[in-house]
Amino acid sequence: MVSKISILPISDGYHIYTEPRELLFPKVSAENIKNIPARSNDWKEWKSPYTPTLITDGAQKILVDTGAGKLVPTAGQLHNNLKKEGVTHEDIDTVIITHLHPDHIAGLLIDDSKMIFPNANLLLSEVELNYWSSNPKLDEINIPHEIKKMIRTTAEQFLTRYSSKIKAVPMDFKITPNIKLFAAPGHTPGHIGVEVNDGNKSTLIVGDAFLHPLHIANPGWTASVDIIPETTIRTRRQIIKRLRNEACSMLGFHLPVSI
């Protein structure tokens, strides 16, 4: 029997990125991007949603990603929005972390010392844990030095604070009979997605495999923050193939929820 499953995107707010072409589509020239009519205001600035997901499977509550906490003034709203849904921090049994970028883990660092979800194990892939534990310099990505430093510092803080709660698992780990992880590397080496099956169809929670809707139509347009761009393209193509061929839909952390 399939237990009752619900999937609820919970907004953490948003962040406005300047220079979106350089961040999201560095392969597309400034000249050419103006000719793409869709979402034309995105070429001046990109208002990116930050959207963790709450999965309820029977008695279990599983949160996918935790938002930007105090790092971004227009984000950090996950905690209030969970409360509005009647969900307390104590209710969360598992937190799945798609990857260790600050907008996905800083929601766990909103208090200087506390474990924010005291009853939850924090699941991330073994590959992701090994990568960030090796003090990566982030030479592969083309973003300002101070942002790289902030990314590394936030990952270090997270790994230190939560060492007793972190459970590093294979990229295809099964959490319940209806919920399993899948490998979605490229954006970071150990980036994972989450597949939820309700008995009729699957929902793929894809984290940052696609940052912007144009990445779906143009999977080759990798972002400047993708650590292994060729692998990002392969991951995107695999997900797109599943969306075309199977009864499944997709949720992305930075995508509009309606996609």
Ligand SMILES: [Zn+2]
């Ligand atoms: Zn992100």
